Amino acid sequence: MNIPRLNETEILILSAITGRELYGLEIVEEVKRLTRGKRVISLGGLYTTLHRMEQKKLAAGRWGEATADRQGARRRYYKVTGLGERALAEARTVLRNALGFAASLVGGSA
Numbered sequence: 634m635n636i637p638r639l640n641e642t643e644i645l646i647l648s649a650i651t652g653r654e655l656y657g658l659e660i661v662e663e664v665k666r667l668t669r670g671k672r673v674i675s676l677g678g679l680y681t682t683l684h685r686m687e688q689k690k691l692a693a694g695r696w697g698e699a700t701a702d703r704q705g706a707r708r709r710y711y712k713v714t715g716l717g718e719r720a721l722a723e724a725r726t727v728l729r730n731a732l733g734f735a736a737s738l739v740g741g742s743a
Contacts, residue, residue: 636716637689639724642682645672647691647713647721656697656708657683683711691717 639647649655649663657679664674674682686692697708713721 636720636723637691639691639720641672642674642678643686643691644721644724645674646679646682646686646711647717650692650711651713651718651721654695654710654712656710660711686717689716690714691720 645664645667646660648667649660655663657676660683661674661676661679664672683692683694687694691714692711693714694709694711697710699705699707
């Protein structure tokens with residue numbers, strides 16, 4: 634199976650859910666933390682992207698249990714799939730190489 638290329642939002646979401654399962658608002662907060670507040674994903678944009686990522690087999694979602702404190706509402710939890718891990722690793726390699734190349738153009742080091 635070919636490894637899909639990731640856009641910026643997909644990279645941020647996969648980075649946020651790597652190694653753990655999070656629900657929507659937790660993902661938004663983790664992306665904000667990872668980017669030191671420089672990137673904020675709206676909930677609408679998040680769920681649209683997560684749906685697309687599930688279709689591409691980059692992430693998997695599951696429904697949590699209904700709880701009384703949420704008046705019976707359930708949260709959907711997301712985690713990275715094996716394909717998602719491989720795609721993220723490839724994206725990080727590409728970005729690392731690009732940063733190294735850019736640094737060499739200006740005489741610095743990455």
